[in-house]
Amino acid sequence: MSNLEKYKNAFVEGLEVDLSEVEGLSMEKCDKWDSIGQMSLIAVLEDAFEIELDPEEVMAFTSYEAGIEILKNHQIDL
Amino acid sequence: MLFDIDKKPSDRYAAIDDAGGQLTYGELVWLRGELASVLPERELVFCLCENRVGALAGFLSLYDCKDVCLLLSAHIDKALLRVLDETYGPSYYWMPEAMAAESNYDIVYSYKGYILCKTGKTSPTLHPDLSMLMTTSGTTGSPKLVRHKYGNIESNARNVAKVFGWTPEERGIIDLPMQYTMGLNVINSHLYAGATVLLVEANLMSPKYWSFVKEQKGSNFTGVPFSYEILNRLRFWKMDLPYLTTMAEGGGKLSDNLFKAFADYAVEKGKRFFATFGTTETSARLAYLPPEQAATHIGSIGHAIPEGRLMLVDENGHEIAEADVEGELRYEGPNVTMGYGTCVEDLAKGDEFCGVYETGDLAKKDADGFFYIVGRKKRFLKLFGLRVSLDQSEKIISEHFNIECACTGDDNQMSIYITQEGLKEEVKKLISDKTGLMAKSFEVREVESIPRFESGKINYKALSI
Numbered sequence: 001m002s003n004l005e006k007y008k009n010a011f012v013e014g015l016e017v018d019l020s021e022v023e024g025l026s027m028e029k030c031d032k033w034d035s036i037g038q039m040s041l042i043a044v045l046e047d048a049f050e051i052e053l054d055p056e057e058v059m060a061f062t063s064y065e066a067g068i069e070i071l072k073n074h075q076i077d078l
Numbered sequence: 079m080l081f082d083i084d085k086k087p088s089d090r091y092a093a094i095d096d097a098g099g100q101l102t103y104g105e106l107v108w109l110r111g112e113l114a115s116v117l118p119e120r121e122l123v124f125c126l127c128e129n130r131v132g133a134l135a136g137f138l139s140l141y142d143c144k145d146v147c148l149l150l151s152a153h154i155d156k157a158l159l160r161v162l163d164e165t166y167g168p169s170y171y172w173m174p175e176a177m178a179a180e181s182n183y184d185i186v187y188s189y190k191g192y193i194l195c196k197t198g199k200t201s202p203t204l205h206p207d208l209s210m211l212m213t214t215s216g217t218t219g220s221p222k223l224v225r226h227k228y229g230n231i232e233s234n235a236r237n238v239a240k241v242f243g244w245t246p247e248e249r250g251i252i253d254l255p256m257q258y259t260m261g262l263n264v265i266n267s268h269l270y271a272g273a274t275v276l277l278v279e280a281n282l283m284s285p286k287y288w289s290f291v292k293e294q295k296g297s298n299f300t301g302v303p304f305s306y307e308i309l310n311r312l313r314f315w316k317m318d319l320p321y322l323t324t325m326a327e328g329g330g331k332l333s334d335n336l337f338k339a340f341a342d343y344a345v346e347k348g349k350r351f352f353a354t355f356g357t358t359e360t361s362a363r364l365a366y367l368p369p370e371q372a373a374t375h376i377g378s379i380g381h382a383i384p385e386g387r388l389m390l391v392d393e394n395g396h397e398i399a400e401a402d403v404e405g406e407l408r409y410e411g412p413n414v415t416m417g418y419g420t421c422v423e424d425l426a427k428g429d430e431f432c433g434v435y436e437t438g439d440l441a442k443k444d445a446d447g448f449f450y451i452v453g454r455k456k457r458f459l460k461l462f463g464l465r466v467s468l469d470q471s472e473k474i475i476s477e478h479f480n481i482e483c484a485c486t487g488d489d490n491q492m493s494i495y496i497t498q499e500g501l502k503e504e505v506k507k508l509i510s511d512k513t514g515l516m517a518k519s520f521e522v523r524e525v526e527s528i529p530r531f532e533s534g535k536i537n538y539k540a541l542s543i
Contacts, residue, residue: 016517027284035281036462036516039308055312059285 004078006048007071011064014041026063049076080142081235083107086272090246092134093265095277096290099131099190103272109189110139116187116194117170119144122201122425123194124163126152126173127257129277132192134256134265136172145170146204146425148211148223149257152177155514158221165221166422169201170194203426207416211425212259214358214418220470223419227429230361233412235266237383238363242298242324242352244271249321251296253278253287253305260328260354263362264300282308288317295321302329302463306336315343328354328363329463330489331451334377341372355379355451359435361413364388365449378448379441386411388449390441398443404452407441410434460489461519468492474512475505484528486538487521494522495541 001009011022015037017030027033033041042058045051045067051074053061061067068078079085083092088104113136123140125147127133133152140147148166150159152174171183175193178185183195207227214222244250250268252275254261268275276294280286282305290296299322301309306327325340332340337353344351350369356362365388367380382388390398390405398405410433417430438456441449457468468485475494476483479501487493494505502522510517529540 032516035283035308036304038281038283039304039311040516040518042311055314055316056285058312059283059288062284 003049003076007045007067007078010041010044010048014044022064024064049074051076079107079110080138080232081266081270083110083138083142083269086246090272091274092269093131093275093277094294095130096280096286097130099277101131101135101190106135106138109135110142112189113139113187113194114143117143117145120201120204121145121170122166122168122204123147123170123172124159124166124168125149125257126154126171126177127255128152128174129252129256129261129279130174130191131277132174132190133172134275134277135190136192136194137256138269140172141210146208146210147172148213149262150213151255151257155512162221166223166425167199167202168197169199170196202422205416205426205428207428208425211419212257212262212358214465220467221420223424224358225416225419225424225427226361227416230413230415231262231266233385234263234361234363234383235270237385237413238263238267238366239270240384241363241366242267242326244268244273246272247297248273249295249297250275251278251291251299252276253280253282254300254302254329258329259358259362260300260302260356263356264298264326268298283312292319292321297321298324298326300326300328303327303332303336304330304462306332306340310336310339322349324350324352326352326354328356330460331377338373338376341376344369345373353379355449357435357437359415359431359437360409360411361415364409364411364413364437367448371446371448375444375446375448378444378450380448382409382411383413386413390443390449391436401445402442404440404442406455407437407439407449407451408434409437459487459492461492461513461515464513464515466492466513466515471509471513475509478508479505482528484536484538484541486542491518492520493542494520495525495528496522497525497527499524 008022012019015032057070084107086103090103092103093101123145125137137147172194175191183197185193186196187194209228210226211223252264256262265275276296341351351372352369353367354363355365365379367378387410389408391408392405414431414433414435439451440453441451443449459466471485472483481498484495505522506517506520509520529537531537
């Protein structure tokens with residue numbers, strides 16, 4: 001699985017959304033992306049990429065695009 | 079006035095919210111007078127809450143005007159709201175201005191983003207002792223309410239303020255919903271002390287939450303176990319929060335690991351960690367563990383709050399005196415509510431609990447007199463701190479699909495057993511929609527048949543093997 005597929009998959013698994021909705025998704029646009037969703041999304045991502053995010057990164061992870069930038073900090077390119 | 083609000087300094091802030099709303103004690107006194115001239119006493123009001131100063135101001139004023147509020151979330155499922163409306167027939171709504179377009183009721187008053195609407199219905203008969211109504215923190219769409227009497231929230235605010243030693247200088251952070259019994263209790267106990275509550279809608283994982291808390295110098299945090307799981311994932315230990323002095327937990331059992339981690343953190347940083355225990359039926363808190371005991375009594379709910387009595391009873395209802403013997407938890411105190419309501423006629427009923435409430439939890443007491451919850455007798459789970467009735471879930475599923483169904487599980491996940499093939503995903507979706515919880519909170523299993531006792535009752539023990 002490519003990194004991009006892994007990334008997209010984390011949204012499907014963590015937020016229980018359809019793959020087709022994932023690109024461009026944000027906390028504002030998605031009802032399921034509340035704090036419970038956020039917890040579960042971060043948990044799936046941390047497992048999938050074997051990383052640990054800082055408090056600021058967890059909080060800044062509020063959209064599909066923001067997440068791509070955050071993963072770059074951990075040397076993960078999508 | 080309620081909590082002696084009229085005796086507090088009138089220019090002191092009672093509440094500040096994270097949308098910029100502010101409310102002083104003086105404004106509360108004024109609004110109470112305003113509303114008293116707008117609507118008569120003993121009206122039934124559905125209060126659609128958000129953690130906003132307008133929502134709180136309206137509820138407190140209506141309460142003091144002797145009107146009876148049912149506290150609901152402003153984001154309540156529309157179908158459930160319709161059922162509640164048809165069941166109880168409120169004569170007024172106190173709701174966010176933004177919701178005005180959804181109804182065509184007459185707006186009779188507005189204040190700080192909230193409006194009072196008249197439905198045109200006549201208020202049902204309300205028992206003279208009935209003070210307010212809450213749902214049982216449940217999410218399964220049952221219109222079952224808890225009937226509170228005058229003195230319930232007053233005594234719980236007083237006793238909880240005493241336990242925590244609240245002063246007027248406190249800045250209580252309220253991100254638990256105000257329509258949730260513990261959220262309301264955190265608010266009330268601070269107002270009783272003449273302190274300020276910080277009402278937060280932003281989520282615990284957002285930068286907005288923490289910038290608001292830091293800016294407003296939040297001093298007390300209260301969370302359910304899930305809040306503590308979030309703090310743990312946020313690596314809360316790394317945050318610099320010099321104003322935070324007290325952390326309280328309630329609404330479910332925190333894992334022993336997290337309990338210990340936060341108890342130790344508090345000792346190390348000179349903060350206080352309070353484990354508490356409460357139920358909607360007891361107007362929130364009934365027990366607390368003194369913070370100095372936390373590190374040495376991991377997982378304990380402590381002992382009764384002042385004016386209350388906590389005990390264990392055996393199957394015959396006799397009090398258990400010995401230590402380390404399991405029994406059912408029973409509480410007596412002025413915060414015990416009157417009973418339940420499931421239809422409009424119930425609102426005319428008087429006190430059925432008479433000051434005694436059996437929580438349905440199985441517990442034991444150690445030699446120091448501290449209580450520990452060890453299990454549950456009643457059929458409900460607490461998923462993400464929300465009470466989900468297993469029987470109600472069974473009813474929803476079996477009626478919707480016209481199938482046989484049994485629900486069991488633990489506080490991590492509900493296990494749903496069905497005999498019909500090919501419905502797993504649909505059942506999951508239905509129950510997730512109805513409860514508003516993520517589908518992963520539920521697992522659906524197909525079984526040959528649902529095991530039953532001769533009486534026809536489901537044998538849950540045989541199911542989970």
